[in-house]
Every structure is written in C-alpha cells, then in structure tokens.
Amino acid sequence: MWKYIKPYLLFGILAGLFMVGEVSMDLIQPGIMSQIVDDGVLGLHNNGVGDLTLIWKLGIGMIGLVLLGGLSGAFNNAFVHLTGQNIGNDMRKDCFRNVMGFSFPQIDEYGTGTLVTRVTNDITQVQNFVSQFVRGMIRTIMLTFGSMYCIFKLNRDFGLITVCAFPFIAGCLVFCLHKANPLFSRLQAQLDAINEIMQEDISGIRTIKACVRETYEKLRFGRANDGLIQTQLKVLVIFAFMNPVVNAMMYLVVAAILLIGSFEAGSGRATPGNIMAAVTYTTQLLNGVLMLTMLFQNISRGYASWKRVKEILDSKPELKDGSFCGETEKKGEIEFRDVSFSYPHSGKMVLEHVNFTVHQGEKVAVLGATGCGKSSLVNLIPRFYDVVEGTVLVDGVDVREYKQKDLREKVAVVLQKSELFSTSIGGNIAWGKPDAAPKEVKAAAIIAQADDFIRQKNEGKGQSGPEGGYETIVAERGMSLSGGQKQRLSIARAVLKPAEILILDDSTSALDLKTESDFYKALEEFGAKSTKIIIAQRIASVRGADRILVMENGRILEEGSHEELLKSCKVYQEIYRSQIGKEDEKIA
Numbered sequence: 001m002w003k004y005i006k007p008y009l010l011f012g013i014l015a016g017l018f019m020v021g022e023v024s025m026d027l028i029q030p031g032i033m034s035q036i037v038d039d040g041v042l043g044l045h046n047n048g049v050g051d052l053t054l055i056w057k058l059g060i061g062m063i064g065l066v067l068l069g070g071l072s073g074a075f076n077n078a079f080v081h082l083t084g085q086n087i088g089n090d091m092r093k094d095c096f097r098n099v100m101g102f103s104f105p106q107i108d109e110y111g112t113g114t115l116v117t118r119v120t121n122d123i124t125q126v127q128n129f130v131s132q133f134v135r136g137m138i139r140t141i142m143l144t145f146g147s148m149y150c151i152f153k154l155n156r157d158f159g160l161i162t163v164c165a166f167p168f169i170a171g172c173l174v175f176c177l178h179k180a181n182p183l184f185s186r187l188q189a190q191l192d193a194i195n196e197i198m199q200e201d202i203s204g205i206r207t208i209k210a211c212v213r214e215t216y217e218k219l220r221f222g223r224a225n226d227g228l229i230q231t232q233l234k235v236l237v238i239f240a241f242m243n244p245v246v247n248a249m250m251y252l253v254v255a256a257i258l259l260i261g262s263f264e265a266g267s268g269r270a271t272p273g274n275i276m277a278a279v280t281y282t283t284q285l286l287n288g289v290l291m292l293t294m295l296f297q298n299i300s301r302g303y304a305s306w307k308r309v310k311e312i313l314d315s316k317p318e319l320k321d322g323s324f325c326g327e328t329e330k331k332g333e334i335e336f337r338d339v340s341f342s343y344p345h346s347g348k349m350v351l352e353h354v355n356f357t358v359h360q361g362e363k364v365a366v367l368g369a370t371g372c373g374k375s376s377l378v379n380l381i382p383r384f385y386d387v388v389e390g391t392v393l394v395d396g397v398d399v400r401e402y403k404q405k406d407l408r409e410k411v412a413v414v415l416q417k418s419e420l421f422s423t424s425i426g427g428n429i430a431w432g433k434p435d436a437a438p439k440e441v442k443a444a445a446i447i448a449q450a451d452d453f454i455r456q457k458n459e460g461k462g463q464s465g466p467e468g469g470y471e472t473i474v475a476e477r478g479m480s481l482s483g484g485q486k487q488r489l490s491i492a493r494a495v496l497k498p499a500e501i502l503i504l505d506d507s508t509s510a511l512d513l514k515t516e517s518d519f520y521k522a523l524e525e526f527g528a529k530s531t532k533i534i535i536a537q538r539i540a541s542v543r544g545a546d547r548i549l550v551m552e553n554g555r556i557l558e559e560g561s562h563e564e565l566l567k568s569c570k571v572y573q574e575i576y577r578s579q580i581g582k583e584d585e586k587i588a
C-alpha cells in the first residue's frame, strides 16, 4: 500500500493540515460561546453587568472562525480526493497490467467476473477507504479527544461523566464491526457472481433467446442479486442498531451534565456558559463517535477489498520469461520432443508422448476427432501453456528459453474462436502490426478473401472512396459481422503479421468451400516461406498439405501425405470415406 501512498503523501499531509484547521475552529467555538453567555450576557465577572461590546467582538470573531473553518474544509476535501483518486488510478493501472501478464491458466482460475469486480468495484472501495481515512480519521480523532479535553478543561466532573460513557460506546462499536466484517468479504464475492452472470448472459444473449432461457436466466440473476441485497441488509441492520444505541448513551451523558451542572451552578462551581459549552462539546463528541462508526465501516469494507486487490497485485505471471531474444539461424522450424501435456488442475493427460518436426516453409495439417487434442497441441507452440513433460522447440530453441514477446513475434495464430475489437476493420487487421501501411492491410485482406465484403461495407455509410469500408467500425466483439466475415478478418490479421510460423486452428470452418479453397491458393503464393500448421476437420482442407498428422486421444497415430495415409491409415480412410460424395470432394 505504501508504494501507492508515497507519491501522493504531500497531498495527504496537506489534507490532514487543513482538516486540523477545520476541526480546531469547531473546537474553539463553544469556548467563545461560553464567554459570550457568562461575560457578555450574564456579566458573571462584572457583578451581573453584561458587556455588549464583548458580545459584538466575540460574535464577529465567531463568524470569522466559521468562514475559516469552511475554507479549511473545502481545501481538505480537494486534497483528500486528489489523494484517493490518484492512488486508485495507479492501483487500477497496475492491476490491469498484471492481469494482462497472466497466463491462460491464471485467467481460468480467477474467472473474468472476479477480475472485473476487483479492477473496478474493489479499487473504488479502496479509494473510498483512503479518502475516508485521510479525512475521517483526523477529524474524528481530533473531534473526539479534543471535545473530551475541552470538557475536562471546562469542568472536571463533566469530563469524568463523559469518560465513563466511553467503554460502553467502544464496546458497542467493536461488537458491530466484529459482526459486520465477514459480511464485507461476502459482499464482494457476491458482486463477483453477479458480474459473472451479467457477462455470460450479455455475451450469450443470442443463445439465451434461441433456447428460450430468458426466464431461467432472470431467475438465476435474481437469486444472485437477492443474495447481495440480503447481505447488504444485514450490514445495514447492524449499523442501524448501533446508531441509536450510541445516540442514547450520549444523550444520557448530556442529561447527567445538565443534572450535575444545575447542582454545581447553585454552589458556584459551574456557570451557565460552562454547561452550555459542555453540552455542545458532548454533541460534537457524539458526532465524532458516529463518524468513527462510519469510518470503521468503510475501513472494514475497504480492507476486505484491499486484500482482494492485493492478491492480483501480488500474483506473479506463472509462465517465467526466458532470456533468449529470438535471433536464430533456423527460421520457422518446430519440433515436439516427447511432449506430454495436461491442463492445470485437471490431472488428465491431453497429449501423450508427441514427437514430430516441421521444417521451414512446410505446410502441415493436423486432423483428428473433436477433443483429441489438436488445439492443445498448437497452443504449446506460442507457449500459451507449458508442457508437463518433454520439450517444444522453435527454431531449435526450447520455447521456455525465449522471451515470450520474441517467441510470439515468430508465430501468428488464428484461434478457433475469432476475437475482434471495437475499432475499425482496418484497425482489427493491423492489430498485430499497428504500423502497417493501408496497402499492406488491403493485401492481407485480399489473401484472406475479405477485401470484397469490406469494400461493400462502405455502401451507404458515407465514407470517402471504396477503401472507406476499412474505416467501418466493428461492433463489440464483432457483433456486426457474420461468422465467416469474422474468421476472414482474423485470418487477415495473422497473414499481415510478419511471422515465421502461421497457425490456423480450424479457422476456415465458417467459410464456404470455394472461398476456403481460394484462400489456401492465395496463401500458397504469398507465404511460401512461412511454416504453416493447419487444423481442419475436412479432408478437402488438408489434402494439399505436405504432410498430415492424424491424431487420436492425444497421440499422433500416423503421419504422411494424403496419398500415403489413404493407403496406410485406417482412421484417415474412415474420415475420407465419411466425407466422400460430399461437397469437399467436388471442390478438391
């Protein structure tokens, strides 16, 4: 925490000093009022003759103090918010940077709902906690102990009455905080759950509507929301119970001061001004204690949130970066040496003893039943996950030895699920090469068979020239595009990236056979030097490959060309037979 406070310590100190000014004004005023009553009005030290000049003088002085107090309060507020918001901003940036550095297993382990809550709501709670701490702590401590000191100074008996009430008030405070503390952690966890459902339901709204599951989802959301409300209510009830108890105690103190004051006024040990000032101080004390309650409530909630934020800030990326910068003699060579792999916390081996080599410029296809481990296999090349056994080498170097950034610059991947961002079509294509010239972007789009539909996007949109389509903004997560269009933009993005290895993970599944075939032809001409790994379900998509790896249950069953496999591999023959007569063959 200190790391975040340190740069804004000066703002914090200034806020504290202005707060001291504000509270001092509050503490001085009852004393002046006592003097106005005793000397100005009753003339207790002047044989019962009042002093109008003194009343004027002290009255004007009081107005000055109020203005000064108000000014100090305004400055205090400004510096408090500067401190809190800057600390919150820095924390948010660091948290986001850490999340960006997380490995896939770490993201899977946290879940997106909790990550979003921690980076947004939890940091806001911490920000409030800092602001409350800087503003509230000094104010309450000064107001509570300053009022107590002033009461003692006025009259020792009044002071003793106030001190006696303190253990009860403190006991009440501790009891409530003890009850409320666990609820704050629960509140944040329930917010996580709500965020999780919201994200899942908003991104999956089409499926929900198609399956007519709106009522079910509304109920699910309602249950999560009710849980949150119930916890919030419990917190409210605890603190609602506390306020009247503290109030009642303080009014008992006021009553006791008035009672004892009336006896002491008779014997001359207390003056009416003293009694009035003591009652005002007691009210200030009450305000101080009530503020302390609020403060502890915010501190408890802020602390619960801080623990959750700290978890993110302290999490180190699980994949340790290597030191190798990526300069190799070989270019685009991949080797799997006895590789076995399982997903963290799953225990089940997804790949077992996989061995193969792909040379520069080779086009290798991976074929196999769904769930046999094809995507898992290619995910190991850019090191999205680490192997459990064996080694994956790129250009003769273990992928764990590379700096991740340098390794990933060698590899362009089109994932199974197209991911697009809310920027222009051109911006999406140039995502991996932001400095690409417009003609490079267009060339990549032409190879990916995307240029035609992009140019049509221009129609009626009022952008200048036929190339205006590249400026069309893509809706969130590519909602404004068809599945095939999204795939083609993802392919164009990978083609544009100057990488040695191009991996296409079932990324042409939404393309019609003619477009798919045109794309592979264009890719042949353009990227002859790059190594290509193509995962596909259709024989038509893979038969042109130099080599096909046939996978079954996490193992490589056989490898060879289309013709070789047709002769020797039973699984390949079965797939081939199942697809014969289908459109694939006509195109092929």
Ligand SMILES: Nc1ncnc2c1ncn2[C@@H]1O[C@H](COP(=O)(O)OP(=O)(O)OP(=O)(O)O)[C@@H](O)[C@H]1O
Pocket: 108, 343, 346, 350, 368, 369, 370, 371, 372, 373, 374, 375, 376, 377, 416, 506
């Ligand atoms: N993140 C993950 N955590 C745990 N298990 C996973 C994860 N991703 C995939 N699996 C499991 O690993 C196995 C292999 O999955 P993979 O995605 O590699 O198969 P695939 O051959 O690419 O399938 P498809 O052709 O359907 O895309 C499957 O049993 C799957 O359930």
